[in-house]
Amino acid sequence: MQLQHVRRGHLYDRIARTVFLCCAILLVIVIVGIFFFVGQNALHLFFEPGGATFQGFFGGTTWDPTGVTSDSGIPQYGALGLIIGSIVITFFSVLIATPLAIGVALFFVEVSPGWTITIRFFQPLLEIFVDAHQHALALDIDIIRFFQPLLEIFVGVPSVVIGFLGLVVLVPFMTKLVAPITGNSPVGGYGWAAAIIVLVVMIVPTIASISIDALRAVPMSVREASLALGSTRWQMMYRAVLPAALPALATAVVFGMARAIGETLAVAMVLGGSDILPSRFGLDTFFQPNTNITQAILNEFPETYGVSRDAYWMLAFVLLVISFLFICISRYFASRRVYR
């Protein structure tokens, strides 16, 4: 009787273990499936009649897979303009977002804890108003614990909402602001510049949130050692804390890049859309309707079929490979972290 009970327990144990293992394996199946299905459809483009050549896809500048805009009706698969759009937007948005995000992280981890000291200084005064001693102590909380959840709320603001605000508030404002550059173009607000601003708003919380964890992982002894040598607070941050957290901060930035290049809705809404790569690059290139990989997929994929649809699969595959590279780079930096 007893033995049977134990045996049944073991059986359940083995079943449970197998079920849980299957759940975990499913994760691997999904990611392999993504690479398989997207890659398979993408490669059709190069091997099917009427498809594109490798050089034509990555070197051409005319994107017209359905062949409706050209007179001859021959489809053109030059994706260089789309790829450049994605890269330019990602590069500039990360360039602007990184100092902002690391500034925010430094504020929360290094500067704002000073507030608790001020509160402690005024504590006797506060105790006059707050009669229970407990309450006065409660003011001594870590400011991060209050603000980091807030930051995570901003990480979760849907991109369509940011895109909506970009379209309703930012684009009309930009149109007026850059009128001297674009020669009063009515669509001057759309384009790379608006997309960059929208992306900065989207990735600052992501980078800041990971950077805060990175800075907090640096042990107090590093700060104390630096201060004991006579550093000012800024010297301590600049010469001791930031270098100590550098690999983890790099991970944060690469994560921001991965998010930026794959961002779809917000960017697509303010880009304005135009499949023609500008013939020359100048300041005004940033202030004219433009396009990138994600916008092309989002707006044009449902209307395509056959080989022209494969061209969009290829775009998705390019995006997938780029973000996979970013993940590998961030893993490399993460493996070089000193403090965790």
Added chain:
Amino acid sequence: MSTQVEQITSQERASNAAMAGLLRRLHTGNNIAVGVIWVVAMLVALIFVVIIVDLVIQGFTARLGNTAVLLNPDFWGGTELGIASEVFNTFYILILTEIFLVPIALGAAIYLVEYARQGPLIAVIRFAAETLAGVPTIVLGLFGFILFSAEFQLHISRLAGALTLLCLNFPIALRLFEQGLTAVPRDLREGSLAMGASKWRMIRTVVLPSALPGIVTGIILSAGRIIGETAAIVFTMGETNPFSGVFTLNPLIASDTLTVHIWYLKTQDIPPGITAAEASAIAAGSAAVLIVILLVINIGARSIGRAIERRITAA
């Protein structure tokens, strides 16, 4: 003698002056740097507060008919002007996705935390989780389109959308559930095993109840992501509602959500029966409703998690 003293003091004075200069420079540098950090932090905080406040204000200033869109009863109704169907769809897809997501992600988290030993299999699973977390949502949407809609013959449907959202949220839910499980102290597990419980019994009776706050927080935070997602469901769940109406539990019909509705109204076609101005106002109202739902969910996640924790630790 006295000249010697004077010499020393003048030397000291000179070095003191140099020191004071250096100190002043350092402190000025410090003050400037800390000031810049202050300004940056306040600027970023201000931008985000303005974004959220502006969204709500847009909801009250955009006019639908004679009243503000959020105060117009038509906006809350089921006609073309209203968002009742979109709100229903949003919560429908949320619940459908969580029904798939919670058991599977929790199962995977239990395997990783309780059963797995260090080894190549774990490394592969973790790498897969990290990679999946980094896949752009639009690529996931295309993957869901080819696999669920085409291969599995689900077509453009709520079920295909929910399965795509499952793939999208799997890594995040896994991480949150793992955090919840690892927060359970080791002693509890050892105590249970020492009493002769099998591993599955220990997980069921000891680990899962103690990990409940973390699990609930994980569910609610992933809910926020499901509600806010657009790109992954445009190709799998559709952009518009069927004419027969959406107030049914049928998982095989196409339908839109609040996020898709905003995108569709602002950048795609304006549905028949409403004007462009009305479409703009409805989009503004929908954005305000969406942000309020997300704020409630995010704040709720933390307070509910904390409340459950208090109840468990007090009991």
